Amino acid sequence: MHVDGAAVRSCVVPLASVAGKKIRTIEDLGRDQLTKLQQAWIRHQVPQCGYCQSGMLMAARALLDKIPTPTDADIDREITNICRCGTYQRIRAAIKDASTAAPGRARGIALHQSFGSIVAQVAEVALVKGDKGLAPKVHRVMCAIDCGTVINPDIVAAQMESGIVFGLTAALYGEITIKGGAVADCSRHESRHAIYAYNDCQMAYSGEWS
Numbered sequence: 001m002h003v004d005g006a007a008v009r010s011c012v013v014p015l016a017s018v019a020g021k022k023i024r025t026i027e028d029l030g031r032d033q034l035t036k037l038q039q040a041w042i043r044h045q046v047p048q049c050g051y052c053q054s055g056m057l058m059a060a061r062a063l064l065d066k067i068p069t070p071t072d073a074d075i076d077r078e079i080t081n082i083c084r085c086g087t088y089q090r091i092r093a094a095i096k097d098a099s100t101a102a103p104g105r106a107r108g109i110a111l112h113q114s115f116g117s118i119v120a121q122v123a124e125v126a127l128v129k130g131d132k133g134l135a136p137k138v139h140r141v142m143c144a145i146d147c148g149t150v151i152n153p154d155i156v157a158a159q160m161e162s163g164i165v166f167g168l169t170a171a172l173y174g175e176i177t178i179k180g181g182a183v184a185d186c187s188r189h190e191s192r193h194a195i196y197a198y199n200d201c202q203m204a205y206s207g208e209w210s
């Protein structure tokens with residue numbers, strides 16, 4: 001439950017200690033309709049036996065109220081509840097699914113079907129001040145793919161990661177100058193296009209397969 005907005009373990013909180021404080025329990029989540037967090041919980045099929053889930057949901061709610069876009073480290077640090085069914089990976093995925101873009105960031109979504117696979121990506125982007133004025137900075141790209149039966153998940157993940165890096169290169173650096181109907185700069189060494197390097201990216205591969 002929450003006491004004045006902070007998640008606590010109700011089983012070890014003496015009743016007298018919460019007199020006059022604002023209490024929120026699981027019953028208040030989604031009182032009228034399921035919250036975004038609860039919907040993500042269902043989408044990721046988080047509960048197994050369900051024993052820990054009230055506490056997990058309330059802890060996740062408190063985390064998102066405090067940190068709208070938590071990292072894996074934030075989740076590990078802030079959610080210390082124990083799940084004997086080991087649903088931690090699903091909890092992480094659901095929290096990230098329900099997180100919102102931090103202030104100053106926006107999200108764009110793309111969905112594409114080709115070669116028998118369906119891929120969806122969400123890019124979280126901000127405009128930051130650079131040498132040449134405002135420039136886009138991509139904070140993270142979330143990717144989901146339905147490619148049918150997977151033999152080697154690592155190969156699929158590698159394909160997605162390299163595809164994202166390739167796309168970022170095109171989106172951030174791709175530029176060709178046309179003069180008089182011809183490409184003007186393709187033979188000039190100094191105008192070689194920048195490449196967004198793997199080293200510039202931090203891969204956070206969640207590896208949820210079904």
Ligand code: FES
Nearest residue numbers: 049050083084085
């Ligand atoms: S779902 Fe069983 S203890 Fe967490």
